Amino acid sequence: MVDSSAGAILRTVLESGPVPRSVIATRAGLSPATVTWQTRALVEAGLLTELPETTRSRGIGRPYSPLALDERNVVLAVHIAATRTTVAVVDITGELRSTVKVPHRTNAPYDILDDAAAEIARVRAETTGRVLGLGVAIGGRVDRDSGTVLDHSYLRWHDVPVRRYLAARTGLATELDSHTRALMHAEQLYGRLRGTKSSVVLFVGNVVDTAFAVQGQVHYGPNSAAGSITRMLGIGVARAREDGESATVERYSDHGLLRRASECLPASEIHAAETVPDLIESARRPGPARDLFLERAAAMGRVAATLIDLLDPESVVIVDRGYGRVDGVEAAYLRTVGEFCVLCPDPAGVVGCSSFTGRVLEMAGAAVALHGVFRTPLSVLERKAV
The missing domain is CATH 1.10.10.10 (Winged helix-like DNA-binding domain superfamily/Winged helix DNA-binding domain)
Incomplete structure (x- = not known):
């Protein structure tokens, strides 16, 4: 108390x-x-x-x-994505101080974690102020209590003790969480979900999942699996594929979009759409690249509509790199939610984009540590402050 x-x-x-x-x-x-x-x-x-x-x-x-x-207090923030790790410094007010990206040399967990630890040490040595701790966010199924990545389908990680490993190598009090739940905490502290009692975050990236909060508390579930929608069916896919991908939201992940872009873009454009930022640049003009983002928005809009009818939240945050950057994507989300949602007559009043455009990954990692600071600050300081 x-x-x-x-x-x-x-x-x-x-x-x-x-x-x-x-x-x-x-x-x-x-x-x-x-x-x-x-x-x-x-x-x-x-x-x-x-x-x-x-x-x-x-x-x-x-x-x-x-x-x-006191803005001299900072946390080190780590986000482990599909192809690279982000290491950042964020202060207690939510201000991003610095950020750097470290490409993965392999997908092996301890290669990635060793490279992250080396970058953390470098960033820490250059950081002024007091480091309150290290927050690590990653996709997949994460057990926050044990600090373990239970399963990450893209990286093929299973039962990796991330918190223990990085704490031992950095000497910092370390916390681990799912990136989508971490973004929920970030939005509650610094963003558009501040003061809301019930909310949903739908993350559409290389991993597609969701987080939801009731009475301001983010739900985790007894198996640390709350929000896993990878196998959600019935989102209007036109044709089946032998690998079953079209029957799941994986079709609309970032790597799913890139794979499909390689199949449908003209040969002259394929070399310029090897990454999602490249694909967004191609989607600035009408054509197949933009159509991929619009198709994704329509499909994920149906998922959002289902979540709204199921949970009846005050607010929904969509984290999709095309939202606000590709013409028509925001309108496609809102139109689809309005068409398929029973409880949302005014989608624009409920659904919106992330508060952290351009720094989503950094804020996810930071919120893993800062959530604890703002919940039980004196206990956090007793654990570790350097």
Whole structure:
């Protein structure tokens, strides 16, 4: 209870700061006495800083000292994707300080983790401020409690103890989570899901999955599998394929789109569509590349409609690299949700894109560590702060 009230104070300062103690007490629903001694503890711990004394507007009222987050606190953020690892520095306010991409030399788990550890060490040595911990996000089925990647179909990882391995090699307090659940936490802290009680994040990348929150709590499930929709059927695929891919959402993953682009693009364009950014560039003009993104938006829009009818969320975040970058993709999502969803007469009022365009991967990794900081800050500091 003590640390939960400290977390409530820290989140209130994040959302409203710089702010006086009296406002914190009102907005966090805590007694003035609790706010007084908990803010003292948070200032002494270096998470909050007291700004110079000021007065209210027009000089009326007693002077007060506003409290703000101490921006010298940072976390190291790691996102392990299909072909590369991102290592970033994000401060406690959600500001991205730096980021670097490390290509995978193989898909072997310990090759990737060793390369990540080496880059973490380099970035850490160049980082000013206090490192509160290391957050690692990855696709697939992740057991957050044990810090293990149970299954990653694209990388073919099974039962890889990522948290233990990286903690031993970096010396940092390390946390691991699914990238989509991590993005849910990021949106709750810094993005469009702040203050919402029920929400869905639909991630459409090399891994296609979802996360959902009820009463503000992200659901994990007893098998750490909540949100796994890879085998979802019935999304209007026109023809079957021998490998069964067309009957699943895998057809609409990033690597699925690239594979299909190699089959349908003119020979003159295939060499210029070897990556998703290349394909997005080709989709800036009408043609087969744009059609692939529009087809994906229509299919994933039906998935979103199903999730909305099933969970009845206040808000849905779509993470799709074509959303907002390829003409017609946003409209295709909204149109499809409106057509197939019973509970969503105004799709534009419920469905939107990520708050972190251009830094989705960095914020996913950061939120794995920062979620704990804002939930139980004093306990996190007891574990490790350097």
